[in-house]
Amino acid sequence: MKSIFKRHISKRKGSVTVESIIILTLFLFMTLFVWQFVVAGIAILETQDWLSRASRDLAMGEPKADVEQLARDRFKSAAYYTLNDIHLELEDEKATAKAEIGIHPVVKGLPIFPYQTEVIAPVMNE
Numbered sequence: 001m002k003s004i005f006k007r008h009i010s011k012r013k014g015s016v017t018v019e020s021i022i023i024l025t026l027f028l029f030m031t032l033f034v035w036q037f038v039v040a041g042i043a044i045l046e047t048q049d050w051l052s053r054a055s056r057d058l059a060m061g062e063p064k065a066d067v068e069q070l071a072r073d074r075f076k077s078a079a080y081y082t083l084n085d086i087h088l089e090l091e092d093e094k095a096t097a098k099a100e101i102g103i104h105p106v107v108k109g110l111p112i113f114p115y116q117t118e119v120i121a122p123v124m125n126e
Helices: 002-010 015-059 064-076
Strands: 081-090 094-103 113-122
Touching: 015 064, 015 081, 015 094, 015 113, 064 081, 064 094
Parallel strands: none
Antiparallel strands: 081 094, 094 113
């Protein structure tokens, strides 16, 4: 029985090609999936960094218009995400920076992923 089975498999041609195509396709999709997570992670980390800088500058007494323009200029260099909205507020004891970004998908044709975050810094009184 085993010899019939081995003989039947050994005479099949093209199965290695089909398996290779399937494996390469799966590898490509897995690579795109991982790359999308990398892009989203970079976008989130840079957004948090830029907002913490903006809230710190605002808390240190920088003019609100200058801080907002600087934050918008920092986002212009990003390729995989865009700044949709930014709000800077200076209240009694805290400076708040809120931003909404859109993370572009690696595969074109998919919708943009929205991300919102907020950073609060204490106001520095001299």
